[in-house]
Amino acid sequence: METRWEENNLLSIREHAYLYLKEMILEGEFKAGDRLIERELAGKLNISRTPIREALFRLESQGFVKTVPRKGVVVTNISETEVIEVFTILSSLEVLAVKLAAQKMDKSTQLELDQKIKELMELERLAEENFNFEHIQMNQLINKASKSPKLFEILSGLIDYIHMAANMGYETPGRRKESLKEHIDIMKALRDKETDMAEYLMRIHIENSKKAYINYMENVKEKLNKKDKSRSPL
Numbered sequence: 001m002e003t004r005w006e007e008n009n010l011l012s013i014r015e016h017a018y019l020y021l022k023e024m025i026l027e028g029e030f031k032a033g034d035r036l037i038e039r040e041l042a043g044k045l046n047i048s049r050t051p052i053r054e055a056l057f058r059l060e061s062q063g064f065v066k067t068v069p070r071k072g073v074v075v076t077n078i079s080e081t082e083v084i085e086v087f088t089i090l091s092s093l094e095v096l097a098v099k100l101a102a103q104k105m106d107k108s109t110q111l112e113l114d115q116k117i118k119e120l121m122e123l124e125r126l127a128e129e130n131f132n133f134e135h136i137q138m139n140q141l142i143n144k145a146s147k148s149p150k151l152f153e154i155l156s157g158l159i160d161y162i163h164m165a166a167n168m169g170y171e172t173p174g175r176r177k178e179s180l181k182e183h184i185d186i187m188k189a190l191r192d193k194e195t196d197m198a199e200y201l202m203r204i205h206i207e208n209s210k211k212a213y214i215n216y217m218e219n220v221k222e223k224l225n226k227k228d229k230s231r232s233p234l
Contacts, residue, residue: 091203
């Protein structure tokens with residue numbers, strides 16, 4: 001099925017191209033080391049090469065891709081160490097965000113949380129297809145509730161790392177549903193202004209997310225080792 005984007009869409013063609021390519025990297029469709037060829041991508045998306053070129057330049061400035069001599073643009077390998085470092089940062093910043101959110105909770109935010117909790121409980125009951133999108137929405141809602149613009153800005157800058165690591169962690173059986181429940185519990189604690197409980201639940205959530213990511217990476221390494229051994233001569 002062909003993809004067609006019109007200029008009168010909500011987002012410009014160049015923004016669509018950027019968001020599409022970034023999503024493919026974050027979702028693991030484009031893996032570390034994969035070449036991203038302008039001509040092929042433009043053909044696939046039925047657009048000119050100019051917005052693809054601009055999108056790749058933007059992604060390179062953010063560290064998602066890099067230009068390699070005689071090879072072209074390839075997806076960057078974001079190291080396990082970098083991701084673990086992000087989890088360490090989150091263990092402080094996101095806990096601070098829920099603390100401030102609980103302390104500054106108002107009626108308007110409580111109603112917003114109530115609505116999101118209902119949506120997530122329905123999602124938990126029915127299916128998980130939309131969870132990737134909801135995960136980002138949940139984080140932004142919680143961080144916004146802190147009413148700290150600078151903290152929100154810092155955490156928003158880490159959202160792509162969070163998204164990527166979470167998607168990898170979701171490969172662990174049951175982790176996606178477990179994460180959904182953790183977010184629901186965090187938002188309930190926030191809504192009820194239970195500061196200590198919200199902080200505790202956020203710490204547990206980050207630790208569980210980190211463990212799921214590490215488990216994913218260990219499985220990947222194990223598969224690669226088996227592959228290498230199978231190629232080794234007897």
